[in-house]
Amino acid sequence: MKTNTSNKLVKFLNQDYDTLKAQCLSKKALFSDPTFPAAPESLGFNLLGPNSDMAKEVVWKRPKDIIQNPKFIVGGATKADINQGALGDCWLMAAIASLTLDPDILARVIHPEQNFEENYAGIFHFQLWQYGQWVDVVIDDLLPTRNGKLLFVHSLDKNEFWSALLEKAYAKVNGSYEALKGGSATEGFEDFTGGIAELYELNKAPSNLFNIMKKALSRGSLLSTSISVKDVTKEQLVKTHAYSITAAEELVRLRNPWGHKEWNGAWSDNSKEWDYVLPQEKAKLNYSADDGEFWMAYSDFVERYSKVEICNLTPDLSSSDHVGQWALQQFEGNWKNGSTAGGSSKNTATFSSNPQFVMNLDHESHGGMHTCSVLVGLMQKDMRKERKLGHNFNNICFAVYPHKGGKLSHEVLSTAKAAFTSEHYARREVSQRFALPPGQYIIIPSTYEPNHEGSFLTQVPLVGVSAPTMYITAAKYLTTQ
Incomplete structure (x- = not known):
């Protein structure tokens, strides 16, 4: 038995970021990670196995070999930086998108001071929670590409690489990229925060669930939702697909990690309901065009979605004064x-x-x-x-x-x-x-x-x-x- 009262950081696979980087700089060499190599075994074992169609023509490249002047972060880390690639890890994308809502939590995970300019050595590191302890995960920046483009998660800004590198670190702690296929957003939430999750089935949700969601968001909690395989929608909502819940202000705001394919019913981007909303109210609700994020009435949300998952943050991670x-x-x-x-x-x-x-x-x-x-x-x-x-x-x-x-x-x-x-x-x-x-x-x-x-x-x-x-x-x- 143990109590989670320490934030002591453990070096994943005993790799020390500072030591490894110093060695590379002294040798004037770029880091290549022997524990998670740029090789077929890091991609996967079945659908991404060495002889699979998805693994064909995959070339591992560093950002400097993909595009001129790569950046770790461009204009701050935002939801627009998380766009799902060829991997079925929408749950992880939803978790990372929600992570961007709290700059303090995000900074703990990604070390935003990292860059491709000063003392660049092809090595990066990320902080993740793994089963009761925080671990510092070291990676090289060799990323899987096909036809010169990132195969998996990518930012809308082609010069930005923090999300692709974070996905690689997460793949490393789980054994391979393919190991990330399918899951629950709360799994990612907990691994980015060390918090504890809870689940609400919407067909038997408490009457005050909207207020629970609203208060959870105000505390900095991370929320996601999805539609079960048995449910069918004709309104551009994707079944068995994780969505981030990013706001609850009279309406509910959700985000598709694909960065597109949005709800087209009431309160969708081009619906007539917005014609009766004052410009200043639209601005307050961060109303925007086709970017994967959209608003819904709470009644429509409860009717169409199947569950809500909430990750409660520990006090050391939350910026709220009301966490207790x-x-x-x-x-x-x-x-x-x-x-x-x-x-x-x-x-x-x-x-x-x-x-x-x-x-x-x-x-x-x-x-x-x-x-x-x-x-x-x-x-x-x-x-x-x-x-x-x-x-x-x-x-x-x-x-x-x-x-x-x-x-x-x-x-x-x-x-x-x-x-x-x-x-x-x-x-x-x-x-x-x-x-x-x-x-x-x-x-x-x-x-x-x-x-x-x-x-x-x-x-x-x-x-x-x-x-x-x-x-x-x-x-x-x-x-x-």
């Missing part, structure tokens, strides 16, 4: 076949073998309220790296039970009623908010089916805000029967 003081309590564990891989509660014969964590919820009585708001996130680790071996995300979930002492046995769990059972998803994280009375509880993270192996990180915010207050006074990993 909290940190993340983190529990690490493993599911091992034959010992701790017991499947979900539907498999009670093995369920009790899963790791168990105990937490205490205390609450200051206020206004007659007698429950605590709890947010739990269960995240499986390093599964994208396993894709080249034919593995994918486990289907994961967690259950919460009242606790009266000791580890819960099979006999107890076979008759006990869970205080809360999460949804189960085959994705990196299951994260849900729920209410419980004060007391002591056990969290049991599991794969949905037994005998599935993997390592995980469970996160619970420690809250210390104005009453009514919920906070965890004690938490530990139960290892004894």
Whole structure:
């Protein structure tokens, strides 16, 4: 068990940026990264494998070989700098686009002082959060191109390369570019902020969701949305595609990471509704032409989209004065076949073998309220790296039970009623908010089916805000029967 209270930076793969750069400058050589080489294995293993059509004619080039006078950032890092390429990582593009809304968070990730002029050595670095710790990721600036153009993410300004280099750093920590295909925007949100996410299904959303979204945006939280595969739209909205939510001001503003293909219904760029809005109000809403960003009425948004994901920022990252003081309590564990891989509660014969964590919820009585708001996130680790071996995300979930002492046995769990059972998803994280009375509880993270192996990180915010207050006074990993 550990609490996320330190911002200590870990050197990814033990590569020290300053040392490597100094070595290159002394040798008057450009850096080539041996841990993520400009080679087929860095592209991928199947759709981008060495013999795939997508990998044909790919040439790795440095920005100086692509265009004259390349720049790291041109005119500030903005949403227009993130345009999806030939890789199915719209979720990552949505996350990066939202990242540009907060200059302080963005600066921590990308080190904006980097450039192609002063002491240039073909080496760059980025700061990412990975499973409970911040890591500094070093890359060279050799980028995959075809016919002289960037193959993947690119800026509208052809001289600008920060987004392409950030995508490469993210591909490196996940094993390859292809490992980034498909995902949830909150995965990127968390890896850029160290925050904790929560999910709202719009078909059962709380009545105050719009206010939740508006307040979350005012706190600097990052938001995304998408339409499930079962939903169909004829209004230029793309199914199974991640959109950033960039504002909620009477209307909801979204952005397609493609940089084009926008909603064409009410309040779209050329709709008649804008004819009745004063110019100064248009300016306030940052109304613009075809750039991938568009406005919708909240009622249209809820009707057409399937879910909203919110990444709550830790206090050290948020510039808001209204976040409150909290940190993340983190529990690490493993599911091992034959010992701790017991499947979900539907498999009670093995369920009790899963790791168990105990937490205490205390609450200051206020206004007659007698429950605590709890947010739990269960995240499986390093599964994208396993894709080249034919593995994918486990289907994961967690259950919460009242606790009266000791580890819960099979006999107890076979008759006990869970205080809360999460949804189960085959994705990196299951994260849900729920209410419980004060007391002591056990969290049991599991794969949905037994005998599935993997390592995980469970996160619970420690809250210390104005009453009514919920906070965890004690938490530990139960290892004894």
